[in-house]
Amino acid sequence: MLQPIALANTHMECRYLKETVPVMTDLLAFEKVAEHPGEVTLKHPNTDWLLIVHEAGPEASVKQMHNHWGVRVMTREEVDAAYEYLTAHKEEYGLKQIGKPYYNHGSYSVYFLEPGTNGWEIECYADVLRKEREWSRRGGVRAPHWEAPLPPEHFPGRGYVPQGFTHGTLACGELKVSWDFYTKVLGLEVHQANDHVVYIKHPKTKCYVVCAVRKEWKTFSPNFRFTISLESKEAVAEAHRWLAESGKGLGMTELRDLQSSGPAFSFLLSDPDRNWWEISSPN
Ligand SMILES: [Fe+2]
Numbered sequence: 001m002l003q004p005i006a007l008a009n010t011h012m013e014c015r016y017l018k019e020t021v022p023v024m025t026d027l028l029a030f031e032k033v034a035e036h037p038g039e040v041t042l043k044h045p046n047t048d049w050l051l052i053v054h055e056a057g058p059e060a061s062v063k064q065m066h067n068h069w070g071v072r073v074m075t076r077e078e079v080d081a082a083y084e085y086l087t088a089h090k091e092e093y094g095l096k097q098i099g100k101p102y103y104n105h106g107s108y109s110v111y112f113l114e115p116g117t118n119g120w121e122i123e124c125y126a127d128v129l130r131k132e133r134e135w136s137r138r139g140g141v142r143a144p145h146w147e148a149p150l151p152p153e154h155f156p157g158r159g160y161v162p163q164g165f166t167h168g169t170l171a172c173g174e175l176k177v178s179w180d181f182y183t184k185v186l187g188l189e190v191h192q193a194n195d196h197v198v199y200i201k202h203p204k205t206k207c208y209v210v211c212a213v214r215k216e217w218k219t220f221s222p223n224f225r226f227t228i229s230l231e232s233k234e235a236v237a238e239a240h241r242w243l244a245e246s247g248k249g250l251g252m253t254e255l256r257d258l259q260s261s262g263p264a265f266s267f268l269l270s271d272p273d274r275n276w277w278e279i280s281s282p283n
Contacts, residue, residue: 002187002239002279006229007202007209009050010168011278012069013223014116015060020053023093023114027086028071028122029155029162044071044165045154046146049207051165053116054223060117061220066212068111068119068169071162072145075126076108081159082122083110105193106142122162139191141167141199145206167199168226169210171217172273178211181251181271185243186228202228222256222268225276233281236265240279243269 014020017040024030024042030051034041042051051069073079079101086098094115101110109123125142145164155161172178175198182188182200191199193210201208209226230236240258247255247269256268266280 001184002228002230003235004187004202004228005231005282006048006205007188007200007207007226008048008205008229008280008282009052009227009278010069010207011052011054011223011225011227012116012118013054013056013060013221014114014118015056015058016116017053017055019094020114020116020118023095023116023120024051024053027089027093027158028120028165029150030165044162046150046163047165047207048205049165056221056223061218061224062117063119063220063224064171064218065111065113065119066169066171066214066217067220067224068121069165070109070121070123070167070169072123072125072164072166073160074124074149074163076124078160079108079110079122079124085158085160086110086112105197122160123166137191138193138199139189139201139203139208140206141191141201141208165207167208167210169212170200170226170273170275171214172211172275173213173217174272175211175213177251177272182211185247185250185252186271186277188228217273219274220276222276222278225268225278227266227278227280229280229282231281233260233263233265236267236279236281240267 030042033043038055040053096113098112106128107123109121128142196213199208251272254270258267264281
C-alpha cells in the first residue's frame, strides 16, 4: 500500500485557457500562481490544493456533470447570489449551462458548465454546520475548510465569496472494488456518504474526492487526474516498482513510466474504473 503524505493537487482539461481561466479567477476566486505553454496553475487563497488546468483545444472531452469540482461559500444567500451573478454574466464568460440552486446531500448548491467543458459547483453547508454531530462525521468533509474566512472585500461586487476549493468528483462502477483500491492500494481514507457515494481523502488534508457509483461514465485522458504525494523520490520509485510487479492483480488498469521533472519523481496510474491518479514526490 502507498503511504501518502497528502492528496495534493488536481488537474483539469479545458478547450482554451483564455476562456476557462477567467471563469476560475473572476467567478470562483482562484488566483494564477504559475503559467507554462498550454498549462496554468491556479490556487484558491484558502486552500492548499493546486488546480492545474491543461489546454487541449477543440478536441477536449466534454465532461458529464458527475465529473465536477466545487468551491464552498458560507451562506445559502450567497449561493442564490452566485446564481444571479452567473446568469447575468453568462454570455460574457461563455457559460454553457447554469442550474437553479437546489439541496442535495445536505448541501445547497448551484452547478454550471464553464466553456472549457467542465462542471463546477458552488456549494453551501450552512445547515449542516448548525449541528456539530453532522459535520464532524464522514472525515469532516462538511466542516469548514478554512481557518479564517476571506472578507467580502477580497472578492467584491458579486454578492458571494468562495471560501475554499473543496472537492473534485469521479465515477465508479462497483463501490466495493473501488473502495478497496483507494484504501489498500492508494492508501487513502474512504468515508461513506450513502449507498452509492463515498468521500476519498487523506487524513491530513481537507480536500476530498467524491466518488459516485454510475451505470455508465466516460473515461478521460490523464489531463483529468488527482495527485497523491509520497514523502520522497525514493518512495515514489519504490511505489512504481511495487505497482509494476503487483498492481494488475490489485485492480490497477494501467501504469505509465516513472518520470523525473526537476527535483521531483512522478508517475501515472489508472484505477479499476480507468480514472487517472498521479503519484508524486513533493516539488
Ligand atoms: Fe459536488
